[in-house]
Amino acid sequence: MKIKRNIINQLVEELSEPKTSILLGARQVGKTTLLHDIEVIAQKNGKKTAFYNLESSSDLMKLSGDQQSVIDQILSSGDVVFIDEFHYLKNASKIFKSIYDQKAPVKIFASGSSSMEIHKHLKESLAGRFYKTMIFPLTLSEIEQIPQSNVNAYLQWGGLPELAHCDSDRRRSMMLENIVSTYITKDIKSLIKEENIRGFNTMLYLLASNQGSLVVKSEIAKEIGISEPTVLRHLEILSQTYVCHMVNSFSSNLGNELKKSTKCYFFDIGIRNCLVKDFRIPNDRGDKGTLNETFVYLQMYWQLMPNMEIRFWRTKKGEEVDFVLIKNRVPVPIEVKSNLKDCSIPTGVKAFLRAYPKSPFGIVFNETQTGTNEFEGRPVYFQKLEESEKIEYLQTVV
DSSP, X not given: OOOOOTTHHHHHHGGGOSSEEEEEOSTTSSHHHHHHHHHHHHHHTTXXXXXEETTSHHHHHHTOSSHHHHHHHHHTTOSEEEEETGGGSTXXXXXXXXXXXXXXXXXXXEEXXXXXXXXXXXXXXXXXXXXXXXXXXXXXXXXXXXXXXXXXXXXXXXXXXXXXXXXXXXXXXXXXXXXXXHIIIIIITTTSOGGGHHHHHHHHHHHHHTTTSBOOHHXXXXXXXXOHHHHHHHHHHHHHTTSEEEEEBOOSSOTTBOOSOEEEEESOHHHHHHHHTOOOOGGGOTTHHHHHHHHHHHHHHTXXXXXXXXXXXXXXXXXXXXXXXXXXXXXXXXXXXXXXXXXXXXXXXXXXXXXXXXXXXXXXXXXXXXXXXXXXXXXXXXXXXXXXXXXXXXXXXX
């Protein structure tokens, strides 16, 4: 059974737009499949298409040579041209810019996952000439298109499309291990010195083991035996290759709040479980709370609009909430719990609502309780973990 991605309709609408459509995201999140899906639709609409996978040496050779010859090759290829892993294409953004500026009747879809230079080139050469779409692992609702899929399986194996149709735990674990090793050998090896590969691997494990905790660069550096600047560089690589999301602390400059602190979440729960080498079901694990917290974060992150962001909140006195969802600069505290006996409001949510009177409500995502409670005249909504994929109701509240 083929999984229909939620983003596909938006991308298909861009077929009629002259701007270059660029899909970005970590390896194995389904960018190539989406490009092929769009190609099929374009062909059904009578368009001539061409597909170049630049990790294939033969395809890369077709788009080699001087800039004008590459432009001529693309223009002669079809009405819609797909370029997978476009960061292997020399002067890609200048080529896309030239094609757009000469109003050529060719639509380009391109994907990329591993170049630290992508963002720089897009800003410098393609400003105002491209659409950027971030592609993420499958959401829970997408993966539930496969029979027998549920939130517990998602917490165990994550949402990478390659695993969705696999019915063997052994094969799933091997696939995840292969994805991790491919990331190290293909993306990382070209970005850091050979002697730092072991330290980078160790840092991956530390971040995965302590996911959701504060990232203290000095402690990581001391434990691994590398310098703080190297730790900072490694963290930037993880962010720029879309493997880790860095979450900053929320602060309105209250004296007791932690400032400039960071937490880290891997882009996929299955990848994180692979790094810590634990694929047990959630109820058998001591880090079940971390799995639930990561799940909620990822489901919310994939829905963020330009006027929204996610942070976390912690004070020097130990008061905290897992996340602060901000829309139009209005903060909403969000706490993630496992089994709750009732809808009692967590102390961290109370502390945040007390500290931020303009916060309109709070949310507690959990496994068991639904309902509404109230704190100082403001509602606190109790929702199942799965509801974190549907934060659109905030549009009418905030």
